[in-house]
Amino acid sequence: MGEERKVILHIATSKDGFIATLDDGLDWLPGPEGDEDYGLGEFMETIDCVLIGRRTWDVISQFEEEPFSNFERHILSRKTHSAVDLIHDLKIKSGEHIWLLGGGVLNGECLQAEVIDEIIITRFPIELETGIPVFGKYGIDLPDSWEKKSETKFAGDVTQLIWKPFVSVN
Numbered sequence: 001m002g003e004e005r006k007v008i009l010h011i012a013t014s015k016d017g018f019i020a021t022l023d024d025g026l027d028w029l030p031g032p033e034g035d036e037d038y039g040l041g042e043f044m045e046t047i048d049c050v051l052i053g054r055r056t057w058d059v060i061s062q063f064e065e066e067p068f069s070n071f072e073r074h075i076l077s078r079k080t081h082s083a084v085d086l087i088h089d090l091k092i093k094s095g096e097h098i099w100l101l102g103g104g105v106l107n108g109e110c111l112q113a114e115v116i117d118e119i120i121i122t123r124f125p126i127e128l129e130t131g132i133p134v135f136g137k138y139g140i141d142l143p144d145s146w147e148k149k150s151e152t153k154f155a156g157d158v159t160q161l162i163w164k165p166f167v168s169v170n
Contacts, residue, residue, distance in 0.1 A: 004091045006117040007051075009100040009107055010043055013123050017140025018131030019104055024059050028126050030156075038122050038154055048072060048096035051083065053103035071099075076106060084113040091115075108136030111143075118164050119146070125157040 012029055013019055020026055050068045052060065054077040060067070072095075076083045083106055090098055100110055110116050119142070121134065133140045145166050152160045 005049075005093070005095055006097045007087055007091065007100050007110070007115055008043075008047070008097055008118045008120060009102065009110070009116050010040075010120040011102055011107070011122070011134060013121055013134050013140075014126045014128040014131065015123055016127045016129065017134055018128045019102060019107075019134050020059070020132045021128060022131055024055055024132070026059060028124075028128060030124065030126075033155060036154060038158060038160055039120075039152075043120070044099075046097050047099045049090060049098045050074070050101055051076060051087070051090075051098060051106070052101045053077075053106035056101060056103040056106075083109055084115055087113075087115045102134070104132040104134060104136035106136075107134060108138040111135050111138060114165075118162065120160065120162050122158065122160045 011019055014028065021028065049072040051074050052068075054075055057075045074086060074090075076086070087098070087100075087110065100107065100116060135141075142163055146163045147166045148161055149164050150162045154160065
């Protein structure tokens with residue numbers, strides 16, 4: 001059997017760790033400046049499957065262009081799906097990496113179940129002070145079992161952090 005597919009949470013947050021306002025709003029999130037896409041285009045070339053929480057999908061589906069039509073797409077609701085079971089099944093199927101696009105509840109459940117292999121957070125210099133935390137009820141902070149692998153600064157004080165689970169060397 002080949003190598004397992006990676007599940008990568010790739011998401012934008014406010015400076016204080018929120019992915020949306022309390023009413024699921026994304027109006028605070030600025031669009032890219034000029035040609036800058038914060039590495040999203042390159043990232044999308046490495047995936048072929050997207051996992052999206054239902055509430056997040058409700059927001060995304062209102063966009064003018066449906067951004068995920070070329071990918072295997074799963075819209076997950078706690079009422080109808082076990083995200084963790086689905087992820088385990090998808091990881092062993094052949095294919096490219098899997099993009100976990102949350103929302104907060106889905107992100108938190110996957111973090112808690114340890115099915116995420118990498119986290120890419122693009123942090124914008126906007127403070128919401130309240131909103132939906134990146135990891136739902138688990139908050140905005142990663143557990144100590146994660147370590148920062150890289151940090152990239154973009155124009156406009158936008159920062160992208162890449163995190164991976166800490167691997168101890170015995």
